Structure formats: structure tokens, C-alpha cells
Amino acid sequence: xxxxRVYLDYAAATPLDRRVAKSMRPFESEKFANPASVHNEGIVxxxxxxxxxxxxxxxxxxRSEEIIFTGGGTEADNLxxxxxxxxxxxxxxxxxxxxxxxxxxxxxxxxxxxxTKWGGSVTFVPVQAxxxxxxxxxxxxxxxxxxxxxVQLVNSEIGIIQPLRAIATVxxxxxxxxxxxxxxxxxxxxxxxxxxxxQAPNYLDISFQKYGVDLMTLDGVKIYGxxxxxxxxxxxxxxxxxxxxxxxxxxxxxxxxxxxxxxxxFAAALTRTVQLREKETERLRGLQKYFIQNLKENFPRxxxxxxxxxxKSVPNNVTICVRNGQEAELLVVRLDALGIACxxxxxxxxxxxxxxxxxxxxxxxASLSVLNDCKSSSIRFSFGRGTTRRDLDLTLIxxxxxxx
Amino acid sequence: xxxxRVYLDYAAATPLDRRVAKSMRPFESEKFANPASVHNEGIVxxxxxxxxxxxxxxxxxxRSEEIIFTGGGTEADNLxxxxxxxxxxxxxxxxxxxxxxxxxxxxxxxxxxxxTKWGGSVTFVPVQAxxxxxxxxxxxxxxxxxxxxxVQLVNSEIGIIQPLRAIATVxxxxxxxxxxxxxxxxxxxxxxxxxxxxQAPNYLDISFQKYGVDLMTLDGVKIYGxxxxxxxxxxxxxxxxxxxxxxxxxxxxxxxxxxxxxxxxFAAALTRTVQLREKETERLRGLQKYFIQNLKENFPRxxxxxxxxxxKSVPNNVTICVRNGQEAELLVVRLDALGIACxxxxxxxxxxxxxxxxxxxxxxxASLSVLNDCKSSSIRFSFGRGTTRRDLDLTLIxxxxxxx
Numbered sequence: 001x002x003x004x005r006v007y008l009d010y011a012a013a014t015p016l017d018r019r020v021a022k023s024m025r026p027f028e029s030e031k032f033a034n035p036a037s038v039h040n041e042g043i044v045x046x047x048x049x050x051x052x053x054x055x056x057x058x059x060x061x062x063r064s065e066e067i068i069f070t071g072g073g074t075e076a077d078n079l080x081x082x083x084x085x086x087x088x089x090x091x092x093x094x095x096x097x098x099x100x101x102x103x104x105x106x107x108x109x110x111x112x113x114x115x116t117k118w119g120g121s122v123t124f125v126p127v128q129a130x131x132x133x134x135x136x137x138x139x140x141x142x143x144x145x146x147x148x149x150x151v152q153l154v155n156s157e158i159g160i161i162q163p164l165r166a167i168a169t170v171x172x173x174x175x176x177x178x179x180x181x182x183x184x185x186x187x188x189x190x191x192x193x194x195x196x197x198x199q200a201p202n203y204l205d206i207s208f209q210k211y212g213v214d215l216m217t218l219d220g221v222k223i224y225g226x227x228x229x230x231x232x233x234x235x236x237x238x239x240x241x242x243x244x245x246x247x248x249x250x251x252x253x254x255x256x257x258x259x260x261x262x263x264x265x266f267a268a269a270l271t272r273t274v275q276l277r278e279k280e281t282e283r284l285r286g287l288q289k290y291f292i293q294n295l296k297e298n299f300p301r302x303x304x305x306x307x308x309x310x311x312k313s314v315p316n317n318v319t320i321c322v323r324n325g326q327e328a329e330l331l332v333v334r335l336d337a338l339g340i341a342c343x344x345x346x347x348x349x350x351x352x353x354x355x356x357x358x359x360x361x362x363x364x365x366a367s368l369s370v371l372n373d374c375k376s377s378s379i380r381f382s383f384g385r386g387t388t389r390r391d392l393d394l395t396l397i398x399x400x401x402x403x404x
Numbered sequence: 405x406x407x408x409r410v411y412l413d414y415a416a417a418t419p420l421d422r423r424v425a426k427s428m429r430p431f432e433s434e435k436f437a438n439p440a441s442v443h444n445e446g447i448v449x450x451x452x453x454x455x456x457x458x459x460x461x462x463x464x465x466x467r468s469e470e471i472i473f474t475g476g477g478t479e480a481d482n483l484x485x486x487x488x489x490x491x492x493x494x495x496x497x498x499x500x501x502x503x504x505x506x507x508x509x510x511x512x513x514x515x516x517x518x519x520t521k522w523g524g525s526v527t528f529v530p531v532q533a534x535x536x537x538x539x540x541x542x543x544x545x546x547x548x549x550x551x552x553x554x555v556q557l558v559n560s561e562i563g564i565i566q567p568l569r570a571i572a573t574v575x576x577x578x579x580x581x582x583x584x585x586x587x588x589x590x591x592x593x594x595x596x597x598x599x600x601x602x603q604a605p606n607y608l609d610i611s612f613q614k615y616g617v618d619l620m621t622l623d624g625v626k627i628y629g630x631x632x633x634x635x636x637x638x639x640x641x642x643x644x645x646x647x648x649x650x651x652x653x654x655x656x657x658x659x660x661x662x663x664x665x666x667x668x669x670f671a672a673a674l675t676r677t678v679q680l681r682e683k684e685t686e687r688l689r690g691l692q693k694y695f696i697q698n699l700k701e702n703f704p705r706x707x708x709x710x711x712x713x714x715x716k717s718v719p720n721n722v723t724i725c726v727r728n729g730q731e732a733e734l735l736v737v738r739l740d741a742l743g744i745a746c747x748x749x750x751x752x753x754x755x756x757x758x759x760x761x762x763x764x765x766x767x768x769x770a771s772l773s774v775l776n777d778c779k780s781s782s783i784r785f786s787f788g789r790g791t792t793r794r795d796l797d798l799t800l801i802x803x804x805x806x807x808x
Binding site for chain 2: 005007009012013014015016017018021028029030032033034036037038039040041042070071072073074075077078090105106107108109110111114117219221226227228229243244245246247248255256257258259260261262329332333335336340341342343344
């Protein structure tokens with residue numbers, strides 16, 4: 001008999017919820033028309049897209065015309081950053097400035113770096129040893145050319161929850177005190193505040209008002225929804241240019257035939273995960289505590305918990321540093337051989353670089369620790385709807401056989 | 405009992421083939437992992453993406469690393485044009501020049517227009533009265549700064565098949581004769597030749613060698629595949645920059661978690677439509693002739709066939725001009741009320757502008773006709789796998805009740 005595998009990589013990808021899948025089916029082979037078509041079949045498609053848009057907007061507490069469906073979270077991040085910078089340059093700001101942190105997702109970091117090729121500039125604010133960004137450091141980086149501040153709500157690697165509300169406050173204070181000395185472009189409302197909230201909806205409220213943001217990225221693949229679909233919610237006062245043109249879809253902000261089944265699925269997935277949020281948060285918080293406690297008892301010396309303070313992170317993430325001289329990549333491979341699927345860093349960095357984690361490195365740099373050995377030996381365990389206490393017990397057994 | 409509707413808008417959207425849908429299912433809720441993950445689940449996902457890539461590459465007769473999966477045909481067109489222009493500017497070409505025709509899809513036309521905002525320039529070569537572009541006109545437009553020629557293989561509105569091979573020849577001749585007088589950038593191989601072949605695979609060979617192209621766009625939604633997935637095939641000598649960055653997927657050319665089920669579905673759909681191609685082409689050619697003949701017999705005076713010469717267009721497209729003073733939009737709505745789903749122009753232009761067709765307008769301008777009345781009174785009927793002779797008979801009956 002084939003042994004059951006333990007999947008603890010829900011932060012990288014979630015399975016499509018079967019109820020969500022069912023909601024998508026009618027729009028694949030039957031009601032398949034192009035929502036841009038004039039005929040009845042097109043009207044049906046247009047209507048379900050409008051319904052899905054309204055549903056998503058309600059959950060974010062924005063207007064439905066403020067929801068832009070994209071091909072995924074990465075595209076949404078690209079649209080937010082490139083789109084705002086492009087528009088700012090059109091408006092005559094030759095060197096737009098962006099503020100972000102040094103532990104953002106690669107979709108943010110690389111897009112920001114690219115902006116510097118186009119005459120823009122970026123401040124990568126270092127986070128503290130806890131992984132949290134200090135709003136005072138954001139405040140210190142603000143300047144008249146700043147068009148955008150982008151801070152991820154929940155970090156992809158370590159699950160830490162950033163103080164978005166406090167950051168929104170320092171941005172608002174800057175606008176209030178510098179309004180008259182700001183550039184001629186202050187009537188455009190710069191700087192805007194964007195958050196990549198892809199890792200958040202399963203566990204946190206995602207209403208715009210709670211965080212005071214102007215733009216928010218969401219991703220279907222993280223919320224038990226379909227792949228290839230994301231959202232960029234954009235408050236209507238935000239001046240932004242599209243990155244994909246030709247066809248006028250999504251109010252001209254994202255051209256291309258609407259992916260009707262995926263849009264329907266995204267709305268269904270977001271609705272369902274919001275319904276399950278409280279119960280799942282409580283359940284996973286229990287598993288998180290259980291796992292951390294057992295890790296501490298089992299490995300008092302050679303394992304440390306990166307996100308030890310549960311209150312500062314989402315309940316589905318336990319990231320550990322293994323101090324036995326083995327590289328994270330090897331640890332993940334050995335755990336995999338024992339039936340445990342977990343991750344070294346976030347999946348999106350595996351392909352490009354990483355035998356080490358730039359996120360953990362940022363934490364170590366901030367901590368002034370002399371050890372600095374966790375950046376290449378940290379493992380992320382991320383839980384989800386399928387995770388049970390038994391999964392964690394099996395993981396602890398596997399870890400015991402690897403970590404002497 | 406609800407009357408069966410007649411859907412004659414397959415050029416706007418095709419239903420997802422049920423066998424294709426079945427091939428996608430395992431990768432939705434079961435084998436759902438992120439292909440960038442190191443663990444076994446990730447390896448499985450990576451392997452099926454690689455298999456799909458090889459399958460698509462084989463059908464295009466290119467290498468598998470020359471296949472880039474995108475979020476759809478529009479994104480692929482944007483990547484081709486913006487990506488080549490962006491890279492050319494990085495290489496020091498301050499004002500890259502593009503050649504295209506005046507009847508391309510909006511994804512090409514709008515992307516080209518945007519290039520002019522960035523210091524580039526575009527020649528929109530007018531087509532002839534037949535809808536065909538004259539390769540000599542392309543040749544005449546070529547100049548040392550030309551980095552790209554983009555001509556759609558099959559026009560979205562009127563189904564006309566452009567002489568790509570002859571265009572490739574004039575480009576090759578230009579390179580051969582002007583090689584030493586071309587700019588310092590001629591070692592990059594400019595100008596490249598791109599085709600949007602989205603409307604082609606159901607009826608035409610799509611191998612690169614047949615047409616002599618360097619880049620080709622394909623779209624899942626036109627080949628009975630999933631929505632939200634497209635391909636840009638790029639010969640490896642082509643210098644191109646990504647438009648979506650962050651994560652390194654698709655050889656750095658298109659960031660974002662791979663949409664595994666859609667990628668699998670795209671490959672399955674392309675394989676299947678190539679298998680069915682010959683039989684379907686013959687079947688639809690028969691229906692096309694039948695429909696045209698009956699239109700001529702029924703409406704000798706007030707209907708003319710835009711794409712009368714079947715040999716010059718794909719077999720699933722009959723576009724007519726109705727000369728009874730009614731606007732196309734109204735005709736489509738009236739046919740819709742009688743159970744016939746068809747289109748005025750292509751779906752992608754409906755949202756933005758059109759009570760008239762810029763494609764038909766281009767044909768009328770070229771014909772020097774004094775009438776010039778078809779651009780606002782043309783209707784496209786596009787057939788597909790579900791189309792029967794009975795569908796066309798019902799359409800003829802409906803047309804008779806509308807056109808006096």
C-alpha cells in the first residue's frame with residue numbers, strides 16, 4: 001500500500017476547492033461565450049463576470065468597478081508597480097520613487113528593480129529582526145517624488161503580518177503636513193499605498209478600510225481557487241496605466257478575453273475562504289502551537305523557531321532554522337524522501353537563485369546576530385485545510401530521523 | 405420546450421473540448437502543487453508542464469525552450485511587441501520601428517500605438533481590397549530601425565489568410581541586401597517576424613518553417629482549449645524582454661506560478677485540433693460553400709459576401725454585408741432574438757468602439773468603391789465543431805425574415 005504523503009506547502013499552492021470547481025464547470029463547455037459578444041450567450045457571460053466582480057468587491061469593501069481581474073498575483077503586482085510608475089511618468093514625473101521592504105515577494109522586488117532602469121528609484125526599507133517593518137522607517141523614506149509604498153500584508157516565507165494600518169497613518173500624516181510643499185502632482189494623491197495580500201484572505205480580514213490601502217493584490221492559487229487568476233483592486237482615484245492593452249476589457253486596465261470560469265471560481269473561492277476563516281484560523285492556531293511546542297521539546301538545542309510569536313504571524317506558518325550544518329535544500333529533499341512536502345523559502349525563489357533565503361537573511365542582518373546561519377538552513381512548514389495533528393506528528397518523526 | 409440556439413461565433417470563443425477538460429482535472433484538486441517546489445509534488449507538476457511544452461513545441465516544429473506559456477493570446481501579442489521594443493531600446497536603438505497592417509487584432513494595433521509613446525514608430529501598411537497585404541508594401545516599409553514585422557496569419561474578422569511566406573521572403577531579402585548598410589544592431593537579427601496565429605490552428609498548419617516566422621501567438625480560447633492560457637513561441641535568437649517579472653518562470657520571460665491545468669489543457673487542445681484539422685476543414689469548407697451559395701440565391705441584391713473567394717480564407721468564416729440600411733449591431737441583435745448568435749466585427753472591438761468595423765473599412769478604402777457602406781453593416785458568421793447544415797438553414801430562415 002502506498003503511504004500517504006504529508007503536504008505542508010499550502011503557502012506555495014492550495015488545491016482547488018471541489019465546490020469552487022463545481023461552480024466553474026458550467027462556464028467551460030456550455031456557457032463558454034466571449035463576454036464581449038453582443039448576443040445572448042455573450043450577455044450571460046458578461047452577467048456572471050459582473051456578479052463575480054460584485055461579490056469580490058463586497059468582500060474587499062470596495063466598488064465593483066475597482067476590481068481588476070488579472071492572470072494571477074504576480075501580474076497584479078506588476079500592474080500595480082509598473083502601471084503607477086508608467087502613469088506618473090506620463091504625468092511628467094521624470095523620476096518616480098517607490099518605497100518597499102527588503103523581504104517582499106520577488107514579484108514586487110524585481111518589478112521595483114526594473115523601475116530603476118526607467119529612471120525611477122526605489123528605497124528597500126530593511127525590516128527589523130522580528131520581520132516587521134517599522135512605520136517610522138517608511139515615514140523617513142517618504143519624499144516628494146514618492147508615488148507608491150508597497151508592503152506585503154503577510155510575508156510569503158515567514159507568515160509575518162505587517163502593520164499596514166500604522167503605515168497608512170504615516171503616509172496620511174506625510175500628505176497632511178507636506179501637502180503644500182509637495183510637487184505639482186500632489187493633486188493626484190501620491191503616494192499611493194499598495195499591499196500584496198495574496199497570503200492573507202484565508203486568515204485575515206481583507207477589507208480596504210481595515211488597512212487604509214489604495215491597491216490590493218490577491219491570488220486564486222493561495223485561496224483554494226483556480227490557478228491563472230488574480231485580482232488587483234484599485235481605488236478609483238489612483239492614476240494607473242495598463243501593462244497589457246488591446247480590447248478594452250477590465251475598464252481598459254487589462255486587455256484579453258475574460259477568463260469566465262476562473263473569474264467565477266475566484267469569487268467562489270474568496271467567498272468560501274472568508275466563510276471558513278474564523279474556524280480555520282482557530283484550528284490552525286491550535287496546530288501551530290502544538291507543532292512549535294513539540295519542536296521545542298524535541299529539538300531544544302539545534303532547532304529555533306523563526307516566527308516564534310504566533311500573534312505576529314498567520315496561523316498556518318511555522319518556519320524553523322535547523323542548526324546542524326545541513327543546507328535547507330538538502331533538508332527539504334530528505335524530508336521529501338520521508339514523505340513530508342515542505343519548502344526552503346518561498347516557491348517563487350527556488351527556480352531563480354536560492355540556496356539561501358533573502359528573507360531570513362534580512363532578519364539576521366537586522367538582529368546583529370553573530371551567528372547568521374539561518375538564511376541557508378531554514379524550512380517553511382505551511383498548513384492548510386487538509387492539515388491534521390497526525391500530519392504534524394509524522395513530520396516530527398521525520399525531523400527526528402534527520403536532525404541528530 | 406426551449407428552442408435550440410444556433411451558435412455561429414466560434415471565432416470569438418470555442419467551448420472547452422470535454423476530453424481536454426478531462427485531461428486537466430487531475431491537476432486541479434489533486435496534483436495541484438507549485439511546479440517551482442522542490443518536493444515530489446512539485447516535481448510531478450514540473451514534469452507535466454515540461455511534457456505539455458514539448459508537445460506544443462513539436463506541433464509548431466520549434467524547440468521546447470522556445471515555448472512561453474502566457475495568460476492568453478492578448479498577453480502573448482503584448483509580450484512580442486512590447487518585449488522586442490523594450491529590448492531594442494536597452495540595446496541602444498532609441499527609436500525602434502515596427503511594421504504591421506491596418507487590419508490586425510486590437511491587441512496588436514493598440515500595443516503598436518503605445519510604442520509611439522515611448523519614442524518608437526509604426527507603419528500600418530494598408531491591405532488591398534481583398535484584405536490581403538501585399539508583400540511589396542511590407543518591403544517598401546522596411547528601414548534600418550525596423551525591429552519587428554507583425555502580420556496576423558488569419559484575420560479575426562474576415563478569416564483571410566495572409567501570405568506570410570512571401571512576407572518572410574521580402575524580410576530575408578532585405579536583410580541579405582542591406583546587411584552591411586544596416587545599423588550596428590544587425591547582428592541581433594532585426595527585423596523579426598511575428599504572427600498572431602490565434603485563429604489558425606483549427607484549419608492551418610502552424611509550423612514555423614512553413615511561414616518563416618520568428619515568433620507566433622496562439623490562444624487556448626480559439627482552439628477548444630481552456631481560457632486564460634496562450635503561447636508565445638519565440639525562436640531563441642530573438643532578443644526580447646519580459647513584461648511580467650518576479651519569480652523567473654518561463655525562462656524569465658513570464659513570471660507567475662505556472663497554470664498547470666491550463667498548460668496541460670492547452671497542449672491537449674492543440675494536439676486534438678491538429679488531429680481533427682483535415683476532416684474539420686473539409687467538412688466546414690462544404691458548409692461554407694453551401695452557406696455562400698444559398699446567401700447568393702436568397703439575397704441576390706442586398707447581401708454581398710466579403711470573403712467570397714473561399715481559397716483565401718479559413719473555412720469557418722462567412723462575412724456578409726447587408727445593404728438594407730440597417731446597422732450591423734441591430735442586425736446581430738435581431739438575429740439573436742431569432743436564436744442565431746453571430747457577431748458584428750470581432751468580439752474584441754465590441755466593447756471599446758465599434759458600431760463599425762475598421763477591418764471592413766480598410767477593405768473599402770482599398771477598393772476605391774464609391775459605396776463604402778459595408779463597414780457599419782457587416783456580420784460575421786463563424787462556424788465550428790458543433791455547426792451543422794441545419795444551423796445554416798435556420799440562419800437563412802432568420803435572415804429572410806430580417807432582410808426584405
